[in-house]
Amino acid sequence: MTERYANPYLIGVLLGFILLFSFYTMGRGVGSSGTFARIAAAGVDLAVPDHAKEMPYFSRYLSTDRSPLMAWLVFLTLGAGLGGLFSAFISHRIIGEVVRGPSIGVAARLWLSLAGGILSGFAARMANGCTSGQALTGASEMAFGSWVFMFSIFAGAYATAYFFRKEWL
């Protein structure tokens, strides 16, 4: 039996203090989409190193002599995976499944998940951040663009939610 989820306000307060700790120690907030760009850069570098050096966007990750994966955000994302694993484990929520609504098949759900992932990965690079790196971090330091970004996320999602209702409801 899986446990009930925690109260969102309590989680919000805890998350706020975690963010504050990050600002106090590092002078920056959290983030994770940069990790996936770095993984992509490392992958291209491994497969076709010459091409990777020519790619103007990835060369920023490859210009140092360190591996593009030796980065602060990558370790943060690794930690997030471990923390999530620990929490899911103690609440018996590690279940192999495909999360979907009752009126969509597994294959359709996975294709939509892939497409959503591609859009998100692309958009996060466009905006230099994601829900955590831009919206959470930027909004708490009152960065103007991050507030605009956060409301744009909600606008984009609410505007198109109708078309994906069969996936979730």
Next chain:
Amino acid sequence: MGPLYKFGWFDFSYSLQIAGLIGFCFGFVLERAGFGNARKLTAIFYLRDFAVLKVMFTAIVVCMMGLLYFSVFGWIDLSRVYILPTYIWPQIVGGLVLGIGFVMGGYCPTTSVVATVSGKLDGLVFTGGMILGAFIFAELFPLLKGFYETGSMGPVRLSDVFKIHSGLVALLVCLMAVGAYWVVEKVEQRFGDRETLPGGSSRIKRTAAAVLILMGLILAIVNPDQMAAQRATAGPVGPVKKSEPMETKAPKAEKPASSGFQIVEDEGC
């Protein structure tokens, strides 16, 4: 005085360990809230469960006020905190597309990691999609470069744009958050499933809202910007007292910092 890293308290390799620790806590609380489940996350877009908004706004308000109070007490130098620069058009378009990706795929970048580790295959596929998306962006970057740099406004904050001091912004954000909580709770009661929504007494909620607004009000009166400016012009009297333990530590940490790692790139996400 914080941020500790910018004052050379520790070097790059130690900062990676801190990243792991922060990440662990981050992932842990996200999973606690149920953010490893796409149906829980996307329920916000069908007005059934506003946990995403509650967590985000609460975290933002707590961290924002924490930063301002730390600044007032002289515990953190906000001028050394990396402020994300504004590129208004790419951020609007990126936000809209990320929102579409969110409701289509069911996750956002960090929550997909949490979903993956708790065994959700769709989370793993989403994560793979993100790597692919970043690759596509990098391949198309020569074409997108012009747009990527439009609307550059530098590291501006709400207080710069609206020309009011940041304490006042904090109060307005608190009021907005409390208003949003009130609205979404009403909506949840109408459309949500009472079985799965977490309860909580309304008296505690009202008290917490009052405390939040009061703390914002204090900031609006105190004016943290002016306090920070005064501290900067008053010279190192205040900070030096605070940084005495730092001075004993600094030389030790400075060496690897100067030879090995320099803070050259600060990236957002």
